[in-house]
Amino acid sequence: MSHLPFAVAGWLFLVALYAIVTSRNLIQMIVCLAVMQSSTYLLILSVGYRTGGVAPIFVQSEAPPGTPAVDPVGHALVLTDIVVGATVMALLLALAVQVHKRRGTLDPHALRPMHD
Amino acid sequence: MSTRLRLFVLWVGAVGLGLLIAIAIWRLPGFGHYPGPYGDMLNSLAPYERQVTNVVTAINFDYRALDTLGEEFILFAAVSGLVLLLRGKRGESAGEPPNPPDERALVPRSDALRWASLGFIAVINLFGSYMVLHGHLTPGGGFQGGAILGIASILVYVAFDYRSYRKTTPKEWIEVVEAIGAGSYALVGLGAIFAGGAFLQNVLPLGERGHLFSGGTIPLINFAVGLEVAAGFALLFLEFLEETRTPKPEDIES
Numbered sequence: 580m581s582h583l584p585f586a587v588a589g590w591l592f593l594v595a596l597y598a599i600v601t602s603r604n605l606i607q608m609i610v611c612l613a614v615m616q617s618s619t620y621l622l623i624l625s626v627g628y629r630t631g632g633v634a635p636i637f638v639q640s641e642a643p644p645g646t647p648a649v650d651p652v653g654h655a656l657v658l659t660d661i662v663v664g665a666t667v668m669a670l671l672l673a674l675a676v677q678v679h680k681r682r683g684t685l686d687p688h689a690l691r692p693m694h695d
Numbered sequence: 696m697s698t699r700l701r702l703f704v705l706w707v708g709a710v711g712l713g714l715l716i717a718i719a720i721w722r723l724p725g726f727g728h729y730p731g732p733y734g735d736m737l738n739s740l741a742p743y744e745r746q747v748t749n750v751v752t753a754i755n756f757d758y759r760a761l762d763t764l765g766e767e768f769i770l771f772a773a774v775s776g777l778v779l780l781l782r783g784k785r786g787e788s789a790g791e792p793p794n795p796p797d798e799r800a801l802v803p804r805s806d807a808l809r810w811a812s813l814g815f816i817a818v819i820n821l822f823g824s825y826m827v828l829h830g831h832l833t834p835g836g837g838f839q840g841g842a843i844l845g846i847a848s849i850l851v852y853v854a855f856d857y858r859s860y861r862k863t864t865p866k867e868w869i870e871v872v873e874a875i876g877a878g879s880y881a882l883v884g885l886g887a888i889f890a891g892g893a894f895l896q897n898v899l900p901l902g903e904r905g906h907l908f909s910g911g912t913i914p915l916i917n918f919a920v921g922l923e924v925a926a927g928f929a930l931l932f933l934e935f936l937e938e939t940r941t942p943k944p945e946d947i948e949s
Contacts, residue, residue: 581726581727582723582726583726585726586717589717592716593709593713593716596709597709600701601705626723626729628726628729629727632729635750636748636751637738637742637748637750639905644738644739644743648734649729649734650735651751651754652733652737655754658751658836659755659763659838662841663767665928666773666774666927666928667769667773669773670776670780672935673780673934676781677780677781
């Protein structure tokens, strides 16, 4: 059982990969990419987790420096990527909006190479 | 590529990748047994070296500040790209309310929605500012607080109407604020060079741990990121909302 969170991260990644490849809708594809991204968050956070560890915030009265804590580096990586990932997702959605405007469809299978 | 071939390629790749993931997981230390040492070193050093209580913020805006600068410019580039893609040939006039999509009528807002959103605007602004300003002390920081502040701008649209939203969220100013946020992060780094340090080195006095003015350049960078993220999110909402507006003939160039 001690490897379950890692296995969930791997499963999320593969499920999202399958969904992206078989997706028939660009919006759904973008959401699947978000699911795939969150699998990496789950992996990084669970690798850095320590049983009984506190959050890496050290206040003298509550948890003085030296209290066993979880890995702060993973937290730093994940928190920046959640916010940056949200804007990148918005950029992808903007691309989907433009595709729908020009081609009238969101189905990636219906998109053909441009002629002119 | 046909669907069948596509699925075949996927299965070959996915089975191989799944096997590799399984082997990698097998060799990881068990959940809850973080092996260290970097996180532990930072946890024990950062509160004394940088006089901050939130070690995550110290990593983001001091120890690995160069990486976060890169992340921040990814955000900046993504927002700029979105504006470039969406604004394109669409008009920019602020007075026109957005057209409702063809089939749906524009539903007037209920009093409950108005009052709830109005209450939330103040609370969210306060909470977001608290998050940004206390990033080096309590959980939070420029990224989280900025995202919260960005939400506050769209609540004006939910509570009132398009016109008041455009008045409280002036596009020209938001673009300037976003650029200032992105630029001042880099300027803090350059300032360290002029003060005789390395790029993004923490050259300011560190103060006393647990106080608002502590941590040297960390709160400054934190604030710059907060501005950048808040303005970036507000601009995202603005551009997507503008998409619902049908451009008038004189708005379309070329």
